[in-house]
Amino acid sequence: MMTNNKNFRIQRIFAQNESYLLLIIIAYSIFVTFLNPSFLSPGNLFNLSKSSASMGVLAIGVFVVLLSGGIDISFTAIAISGQYIAVNVLIASGVDNIFFAFLISCLVGVGLGAINGLLVSYFKIPTLIVTLGTLNVFHGLLLTVVGTKAVNSAQLPDCFKAFGATNVFTLTGPDGVNYGLSIFTVIFITVALLTWFILKYTMLGRGIYAIGGDVEAAERAGLNVARIKFFIYCYVGILAGIAGIIHVSLIRYSNPTYLVGTELSVIAPVVLGGTRITGGVGTVIGTILGVAMITLLNNSLILIGLSSFWQEFFTGLIVAISVSLSSYQSRRSVAI
Amino acid sequence: MLGKQLKQTRTTTLFILMICAFVVMSIFLPGKFLTLSNFQSMSSQIPEFGLLAIAIMLAMLTGGIDLSVVSTANLAGVGAALILTGSLFPQLGGYGEGLVVIMAILFALAVSLLCGLVNGFLIAYIGAPAILATLGTMSIFSGIAIVITKGYGIAGFPESFLFIGSGTIFSIPMPLIIFIICTLVMALVLDRTSLGFNLYMLGSNPVAARFSGINNRGILIRTYMLSGLYSGLASIIMISRANSIRPGYGSAYLLQAILVCVLGGVDPSGGYGSISGLVLGIIMLQILQSGFNILAFSPFSKNVIWGLMLILVMVLNFYSSSFSKKPKKLKIQ
Numbered sequence: 001m002m003t004n005n006k007n008f009r010i011q012r013i014f015a016q017n018e019s020y021l022l023l024i025i026i027a028y029s030i031f032v033t034f035l036n037p038s039f040l041s042p043g044n045l046f047n048l049s050k051s052s053a054s055m056g057v058l059a060i061g062v063f064v065v066l067l068s069g070g071i072d073i074s075f076t077a078i079a080i081s082g083q084y085i086a087v088n089v090l091i092a093s094g095v096d097n098i099f100f101a102f103l104i105s106c107l108v109g110v111g112l113g114a115i116n117g118l119l120v121s122y123f124k125i126p127t128l129i130v131t132l133g134t135l136n137v138f139h140g141l142l143l144t145v146v147g148t149k150a151v152n153s154a155q156l157p158d159c160f161k162a163f164g165a166t167n168v169f170t171l172t173g174p175d176g177v178n179y180g181l182s183i184f185t186v187i188f189i190t191v192a193l194l195t196w197f198i199l200k201y202t203m204l205g206r207g208i209y210a211i212g213g214d215v216e217a218a219e220r221a222g223l224n225v226a227r228i229k230f231f232i233y234c235y236v237g238i239l240a241g242i243a244g245i246i247h248v249s250l251i252r253y254s255n256p257t258y259l260v261g262t263e264l265s266v267i268a269p270v271v272l273g274g275t276r277i278t279g280g281v282g283t284v285i286g287t288i289l290g291v292a293m294i295t296l297l298n299n300s301l302i303l304i305g306l307s308s309f310w311q312e313f314f315t316g317l318i319v320a321i322s323v324s325l326s327s328y329q330s331r332r333s334v335a336i
Numbered sequence: 337m338l339g340k341q342l343k344q345t346r347t348t349t350l351f352i353l354m355i356c357a358f359v360v361m362s363i364f365l366p367g368k369f370l371t372l373s374n375f376q377s378m379s380s381q382i383p384e385f386g387l388l389a390i391a392i393m394l395a396m397l398t399g400g401i402d403l404s405v406v407s408t409a410n411l412a413g414v415g416a417a418l419i420l421t422g423s424l425f426p427q428l429g430g431y432g433e434g435l436v437v438i439m440a441i442l443f444a445l446a447v448s449l450l451c452g453l454v455n456g457f458l459i460a461y462i463g464a465p466a467i468l469a470t471l472g473t474m475s476i477f478s479g480i481a482i483v484i485t486k487g488y489g490i491a492g493f494p495e496s497f498l499f500i501g502s503g504t505i506f507s508i509p510m511p512l513i514i515f516i517i518c519t520l521v522m523a524l525v526l527d528r529t530s531l532g533f534n535l536y537m538l539g540s541n542p543v544a545a546r547f548s549g550i551n552n553r554g555i556l557i558r559t560y561m562l563s564g565l566y567s568g569l570a571s572i573i574m575i576s577r578a579n580s581i582r583p584g585y586g587s588a589y590l591l592q593a594i595l596v597c598v599l600g601g602v603d604p605s606g607g608y609g610s611i612s613g614l615v616l617g618i619i620m621l622q623i624l625q626s627g628f629n630i631l632a633f634s635p636f637s638k639n640v641i642w643g644l645m646l647i648l649v650m651v652l653n654f655y656s657s658s659f660s661k662k663p664k665k666l667k668i669q
Contacts, residue, residue: 071467125650126604128401128467132591133650136643143636264475277465309483316475320458323472327464 018274021289028296036303042171043179052295053184054079054246056288058266060188060195061239063287066270067199068232069212069279070127073263074116075240077138080259082108083244085146087254090157098159098245105241112138113237117230139260150255156248164249184246191239196284204231212279268315269294272322276330294318347613350601354620361627368630376509378626380502380577383515384586386618387570389593389600390522391563393614396597397526397539398556399606400459400466402563406590407477408451409571413581414481416444416572417490420497437497445568451477452564456557481583489582493575501576511573518569523611525562535559540607595646596621598653 033040058075065072082105089104090096112134119130153161167180199205207228210218219225248254273290275282297318301310361369368374388405395402418424419440451473458469503510526532534555537545546552575581600617602609628638 119647119651123651123654125647125654129594129598129604129646129650132594133643133646136591136639137647140636140639140641140643144634144640148636264471267471271468277468307486309486310479312475313479313483316472316477316479320464320469320472320476323464323468324458324462327462330463 018286018289025293032300032304039303046179048295049185050182052291053188054243055266056188056291057191057239057243059269059287059291060191061236062267063270063275064232065236066275066277067212067282068208072131072236074131074135075236076259076263077135078109078112078237078240079244080256081138081142082241083248084254084256087151096157096159098163102245105245106238109237109241110234113234117233121226121229142256153252156252160249161252192284192288209280265315268319271319350616354616357620357623361623365630378622379512380509382618382622383511384570384574385589385592386515387566388589389596391566392593393597393602393609394559394563396602396604397535397609398559399539403470404474404477405567406586407474408448408564408567410481410583411477412444412448412568413571413575414484415447416440417581419443420493421490433494433496441572444572448564448568449561452561456560460553460556478583485583489580491580493579497576498579501573536607595642599649
């Protein structure tokens with residue numbers, strides 16, 4: 001009986017998409033380390049986790065939308081709007097406080113997300129069309145109303161720079177270089193845990209899975225589909241606002257034309273992590289692994305000696321392959 | 337019967353809207369809008385994104401979407417440019433300029449057909465959702481174009497090739513003539529051939545189509561290849577008009593092309609939409625666009641207006657469809 005149970009558990013682990021992804025990540029890391037030993041140094045790994053945090057937070061948001069059977073491509077415009085407006089308000093008001101920046105950015109995010117949510121839940125417009133429209137409206141409004149001038153490092157309030165340099169703990173390597181776990185990574189992990197908790201243990205989260213699986217069934221089961229969808233797009237807005245502040249603290253430069261146009265590179269890791277675009281299937285762990293995989297790929301191309309021109313090609317290739325694999329698997333499992 | 341009437345009233349509404357936009361522009365921009373040169377520039381801009389819009393419309397009719405049209409056009413354009421500048425098959429130069437131009441066009445169309453075939457294969461045989469498959473191939477195609485050109489542009493094409501993009505016959509721009517021919521051919525394909533009929537069937541109900549003996553996979557493959565072909569045609573006009581090609585060229589057309597499809601009454605969930613509606617949508621968008629250009633609007637505010645229009649049209653569609661559905665529900669009760 002016990003052994004049966006154990007076998008079953010092992011089988012379940014191997015049936016999961018995430019296990020394959022983890023194996024691929026490990027194999028690829030070994031391959032890159034073999035070519036360039038500096039890859040697997042703790043400093044490099046901490047750096048990777050720091051620089052991928054803003055993409056990770058955005059990816060968690062996209063993951064929740066995909067889970068509900070929708071898609072959001074306006075989140076980059078929301079993130080840059082939150083970031084640029086927060087930076088400008090901080091400069092104009094003279095308040096030099098990172099929490100205030102987060103507050104403004106998240107408020108902008110919720111507001112813009114609510115517009116998406118309203119259009120999707122009330123008017124029942126296909127989500128791709130809504131967010132394609134709002135992507136252009138949000139970004140166009142930001143550039144025409146707020147401005148197009150980039151804020152450089154000297155003008156940027158000090159709190160962003162201080163926040164970007166904050167480490168939870170710092171270690172000193174044998175060569176005397178300091179490295180440590182950045183606060184960005186902690187935020188990313190917190191967001192991931194919170195999302196996991198909402199999805200797993202709240203009525204709302206189960207509702208997101210339910211409407212992703214079958215909207216009609218969810219409606220008949222008594223779920224308020226419109227309200228859940230509205231929440232989802234507001235949640236994506238908040239996460240985009242957080243990601244916007246992380247992004248400006250990382251690069252110490254706020255340009256309102258940044259981020260927009262990188263939607264695919266955020267959707268790619270989510271799809272790679274096994275989330276199905278038709279909704280209802282996907283895990284937070286898968287999304288994190290997907291982010292790790294894409295980050296590895298983007299950062300190792302130069303380490304293994306390929307020019308950065310190949311980056312877009314490989315991102316597309318990985319998306320196409322992972323989408324094909326998961327579609328092929330689901331088609332086969334239906335046939336059986 | 338009701339559906340046909342609804343479709344007709346929608347086209348009529350669009351036609352009236354177009355006339356309104358035209359009249360408003362003519363009144364408020366006297367001496368600037370109603371000029372021959374403005375009409376010539378308008379009619380040379382329509383074909384580029386008009387052909388891309390037809391490409392997206394084909395995918396939308398089957399219930400999918402093709403996000404890779406601009407990337408396909410870029411890759412095909414790079415292919416044509418390599419032949420035109422003699423980087424690829426330089427031995428062709430010995431046979432004269434005419435052959436080089438013809439080979440370049442054929443090569444571009446072959447590349448675009450191949451891109452369409454890849455999309456069609458992923459969607460029809462692997463079963464990948466159209467939006468994800470074309471999102472992936474969008475990156476792949478433009479990634480290949482970037483790797484080939486290393487991010488630089490290719491410029492300087494033979495004089496006879498430039499005629500396609502900037503020549504005129506009886507003061508009608510050449511691109512417009514190509515566009516009209518392509519539109520008529522597509523209207524014939526959709527209305528008069530079994531491919532067109534099956535395509536609509538597949539779009540409105542794939543399961544019913546499958547059970548009535550339609551080869552869904554074959555239809556999907558052919559649809560996406562046609563979609564690729566029209567992107568290739570758009571790329572030839574594009575690179576000939578600009579006399580250069582650079583990866584990323586025309587990426588703004590993607591939103592505009594989707595907007596035009598939705599504006600022209602194509603249903604994103606498949607099965608509905610006509611070439612006549614699409615063409616009316618294209619003309620209307622172009623009238624507004626050239627009006628904005630004359631008024632010297634900033635490019636960002638144009639984005640706002642396109643986005644707002646896209647959403648507005650969908651909201652109006654929501655109201656019109658819920659209005660037409662109401663009597664039906666009453667009958668059931």
